[in-house]
Amino acid sequence: TRRITVRDLALAKERGEKWPMLTAYDAMTASVFDEAGIPVMLVGDSMGNCHLGYDTTVPVTMDEMTMLAAAVVRGTSRALIVGDLTFGSYQEGPVQALRSATRLIKEAGVGAVKLEGGERSLAQTEAIVRAGIPVMAHLGLTPQSVNTMGYRVQGRGDEAAHQLVRDAKAAEAAGAFAVVLELVPAELAAEVTRSLHIPTIGIGAGPDTDAQVLVWTDMAGLTGGKVPRFTKQYADLRRVLGDAAKAFAEDVVGSAFPAEEHTFH
Ligand code: KIV
Numbered sequence: 001t002r003r004i005t006v007r008d009l010a011l012a013k014e015r016g017e018k019w020p021m022l023t024a025y026d027a028m029t030a031s032v033f034d035e036a037g038i039p040v041m042l043v044g045d046s047m048g049n050c051h052l053g054y055d056t057t058v059p060v061t062m063d064e065m066t067m068l069a070a071a072v073v074r075g076t077s078r079a080l081i082v083g084d085l086t087f088g089s090y091q092e093g094p095v096q097a098l099r100s101a102t103r104l105i106k107e108a109g110v111g112a113v114k115l116e117g118g119e120r121s122l123a124q125t126e127a128i129v130r131a132g133i134p135v136m137a138h139l140g141l142t143p144q145s146v147n148t149m150g151y152r153v154q155g156r157g158d159e160a161a162h163q164l165v166r167d168a169k170a171a172e173a174a175g176a177f178a179v180v181l182e183l184v185p186a187e188l189a190a191e192v193t194r195s196l197h198i199p200t201i202g203i204g205a206g207p208d209t210d211a212q213v214l215v216w217t218d219m220a221g222l223t224g225g226k227v228p229r230f231t232k233q234y235a236d237l238r239r240v241l242g243d244a245a246k247a248f249a250e251d252v253v254g255s256a257f258p259a260e261e262h263t264f265h
């Protein structure tokens, strides 16, 4: 089997087929999703919150991203793996952006990179695409801008809605192969989806985008505390894993583990 390509995703849009994307941050989890048939995995800088214990995505470095993206690539054989360009690794301009993207391609082996911004990242997107690296854009709520934006629904009101459409068209014109729309009103996401030739991938963006992405730890119920309303939990991994750990602890304290069948003589 060969890996999914950005060309396959363009064809899916032509055929009107929707597809799922999940984040992944390690080889073992990624192999589970690969076997489950998830066609695209994002090694998101959400690893900051979900895997590395930071409060936001802002501190994540390209060293961390490269290491975990390489693990996800090693754990998969079918999915297209997309790696996030981390905060500070592309904002300086197209030369820095291309250097960061090239590193992820060469050292981690990803098939595409993602960056935040439409018009504001136009030169960066163009430079990376021109070098032959597929770029996924990320619009709406862009968590690397948490310090100016906060975490709230984006694109509300005429001016903000028009800007989002302009950003989406700028990303497409610059050569992006897909656009993530995070936390925007469903009606606006539907309008952007209709007005682009490239696929849109929604998260908290309603049902009318071409694809849907969820953070895997939210999707599987591993995340502690409150999860966003747009997430659906398909499992209760936090409880399952906690119960397993408690059962192991009880067995050790009560001398029930190891039993004869776990023991060598
Ligand atoms: O880092 C991430 O997980 C993301 C998705 C939410 C799109 O950027």
Ligand code: NA
Pocket: 044, 045, 046, 057, 084
């Ligand atoms: Na991200």
